[in-house]
Amino acid sequence: MKPGNFTRRLLYWASVAAGLVLAIVPLPAWLDVVRPDLALLAILYWILTSPRIAGLGYAWLAGLFLDVLRGMTLGQHALGFLVVAFLAHRLQLRMRMFPILHQAASVMLLLGVYHFVIFWTDGLTGHGYTGWNRWLPVLTGALLWPLIVAAGDSVTRRSR
């Protein structure tokens, strides 16, 4: 394994872990509703930039840990993260060629899939909340995507 690979792996784990922690940091109510799914965005970024490092297993584990952290039915976020990671892996060759806005749009689609999985499993387990504002993180996540890419690129370039 190349040494650069190892630091990348470390960065990957650390960024997703940070995203998980930020998922439960207390925020004022209006910000809480639009809180972007930073852990998932981090996973997406790493799948697009270094698919050999970011596999499905860690994404799944991260989702499972998020379930435990937030006290949801075990497996909900795990399934959501897994589906998105899988789709991103399949689309990765195409998506990394997209211009940034186009890429943000496809990330929005993936986030939509993720929130749909959560919404659906919520409904199946009888916790359904059907308000429109549960879909807001999809939008904020997509808006945040260019920033995530910029931040990630600047960090990985330095570590190279």
Add this chain to the structure above:
Amino acid sequence: MVELSHDTRPIIGRGPPLVATFVTLAAASIALMVADDRYAHLDRVRHWLSAGAYPVQVAVDTPFRAWNWLTDSFADRSRLRQENLELTARLRLANLQLQRFAALEDENRRLRDMRENSAGIAERVLVSSILNVDLDPFRHRIVVDKGSEDGVFKGQAVLDGEGIFGQVTRVHSHSAEVILISDAEHAIPVQSNRSGVRTIAVGTGDSSKLSLPFVTVESDIQPGDLLISTGIGGVFPRGYPVAEVTRVERTPAATFALVDARPTANLDREREVLLVWFDPADPEVEESATTAAEPTAADGQAEAASGTPPVAAPAAAPPESGAGE
């Protein structure tokens, strides 16, 4: 026809194919969800998974706690003095009420002893702080810093200084998850302190509103009525304030009136809550005297109302009728 593989990992040592991993893990998560939601098999698994989650929650909580501590310890003198004065005044008032209350409680206990029933009075409380952690913006859940190590159990009632707060839904070794009475999945049996009408208060997902969907149009409920816990169901101790009725709308054509109430507990502002142990013996329908007695003209009416449905009560009381449905 040759197709390019989407899998760009190195051919040697790339591990199982993506699709296989995906299918395996997806099946695993679905199995987990079914096991967790439909059966209680995973309580143990969750228990030790949460051992990993607890340090994270504490780490998130610590800076906020430190900030609170800092602002508390460097509060300026005049504010502290002001607060002190207010608290002294409140304490004097409370003591005054307590004097009357002590006599009433004694009398109440004697009467209950005579009938061999001292159920529903809180026996032991444990103060615990709320961790500064956001779980889900659409569910009213909180995490408190006491767990099974401290004897906390599932279904335990949680109160704050002003009234009923919620109940414990999950217990970990050092923390517990509490569902608030305002969560849309929560329901609590209540009784009007004035008229004795019993009904159920359901959470709405709004921390300043409960809804009373099963009040018939003819029921004697008015805005301003204090709703107290009945103790039916054995989850909550009897006679603690739950909410105050804010709105009653009666349409003669409908069976049920539209009734809203505002929780008395500070659901969105509290930092510390009380976990309560009490003796949940047979709930009995009667006027509770544990809340501040209000000698009003409605007394006679209350007796009449509370005397009516004594038999049906135990049947309507499965051990967890207040729990999330």
